[in-house]
Amino acid sequence: MSRAGRLTPFSYVILALVGRDGAGPHDIVRMMREGAIFWTTSESHYYAEPRRLAALGLLQARTEPGRTRPRTHYELTDAGREALTAWLAEPAPMPRVQNEGVVKLLAADFADDATVLASLAGVRAGIERAYEDLDAMERRALQIPHRTRYLRLIDDYARRLLDAQRAWLDAVEEELG
Numbered sequence: 001m002s003r004a005g006r007l008t009p010f011s012y013v014i015l016a017l018v019g020r021d022g023a024g025p026h027d028i029v030r031m032m033r034e035g036a037i038f039w040t041t042s043e044s045h046y047y048a049e050p051r052r053l054a055a056l057g058l059l060q061a062r063t064e065p066g067r068t069r070p071r072t073h074y075e076l077t078d079a080g081r082e083a084l085t086a087w088l089a090e091p092a093p094m095p096r097v098q099n100e101g102v103v104k105l106l107a108a109d110f111a112d113d114a115t116v117l118a119s120l121a122g123v124r125a126g127i128e129r130a131y132e133d134l135d136a137m138e139r140r141a142l143q144i145p146h147r148t149r150y151l152r153l154i155d156d157y158a159r160r161l162l163d164a165q166r167a168w169l170d171a172v173e174e175e176l177g
Helices: 011-018 025-034 043-055 076-087 100-106 113-119 121-141 148-176
Strands: 059-064 071-076
Touching: 011 059, 011 071, 011 076, 025 071, 025 121, 043 059, 043 071, 059 148, 071 076, 071 121, 076 121, 076 148, 100 113, 113 121, 113 148, 121 148
Parallel strands: none
Antiparallel strands: 059 071
């Protein structure tokens, strides 16, 4: 398969977000924003990847009326469902982590502790925003009966991850403060 036709882990994120009921680009971006604790990339990728997957025959696009202009709605094709089902059987790798706060600590010997602590303040604010997003995700899970059980497991993982990040930040602040 050519590079343009190759499916990436992000391709499967899009296929999973489209799911059984389909989704439009704005729905996908909303889900991405709420789920940024799990996967993040620029919003432009969340608009481009569904178009690419549609060109590969894995999604079908149709136009629906919108509030101000027509909107695109994507649905999985049979090939898209088959690709998603095959991927589900593959072993999941260790999660990738990109934690800028850890890198700041790695380089902290180039600044004083107060500067490093101040630079980590955004982490705490981000954790609190993620808890708020998680609350919204938990409420929305009840509206998707075929996924509610799985979404609860995902939400549990997210809450544990946020708890661990908060505890780590508390420890860093205690050590450096």
